[in-house]
Amino acid sequence: MRKDVEKYIQKKYGSNPEQLWRSYPNYSVFRHSDNRKWFAIVMDVDSDKIGRPGTERVDIIDVKIDDLMLRDILLQQERFYPGYHMNKRNWITIVLDGTVSFEEICRQIDASFEMTASAGQKKKFRQPKEWIIPANPKYYDIVHAFDTEKIIDWKQGAGIIKGDTVFMYVGAPVSAVMYKCKVIETDIPYDYSDKNLTIKALMKIQLQKRYKPDKFTFEVLKNEYGITAIRGPRGITNSLSLALK
Structure with a gap:
């Protein structure tokens, strides 16, 4: 699923993964081309780092979320966690193991992209109204x-x-x-x-x-x-x- 998610971001938004840390070559940051704001980070971490049992390595994605009510609702569901290594009030972590559907993950990526986008990018990518x-x-x-x-x-x-x-x-x-x-x-x-x-x-x-x-x-x-x-x-x-x- 990690590959599918990264392909989705690259194809829809033209954002290529950036490896910003030499010690973490599997950490990929996706950001806007104009304002350089991050809207998604794909990583692999030990399970216990995000608050789930075990130490198996899992792929995750962090996306931004400004709606605190929606954030609280999502965190009550399986495979949604507070943002790993990010501000936990504004980011959530989703485990990429198939428990959360690909379609739902894409919706969260789209929402994160829109809320971090410049006015020009929002106009370019928003859905018809x-x-x-x-x-x-x-x-x-x-x-x-x-x-x-x-x-x-x-x-x-x-x-x-x-x-x-x-x-x-x-x-x-x-x-x-x-x-x-x-x-x-x-x-x-x-x-x-x-x-x-x-x-x-x-x-x-x-x-x-x-x-x-x-x-x-x-x-x-x-x-x-x-x-x-x-x-x-x-x-x-x-x-x-x-x-x-």
């Missing part, structure tokens, strides 16, 4: 925007990246979600400003689905999904995501 974004028909004829085109330029919202999904909420007098779109390009330079609107960058969005204006109205969003305001890009709940699909 779904957003509701507002569209004011007073400033743009969004109701008819997709009548002749499947792809349009739109103001880029903070946090939105290529691959994300945006559900366009058209303001009064429509007051409803009308379109589902895929973001196919971002960070297009643009400079516009007036008393109502400032745009610094555009994104290209591609129409995927239309909704009837009486389906996902503001009242439905508020009463059934707890969305009381749509003033800028915002995430959506799992229940609303399922309904929109």
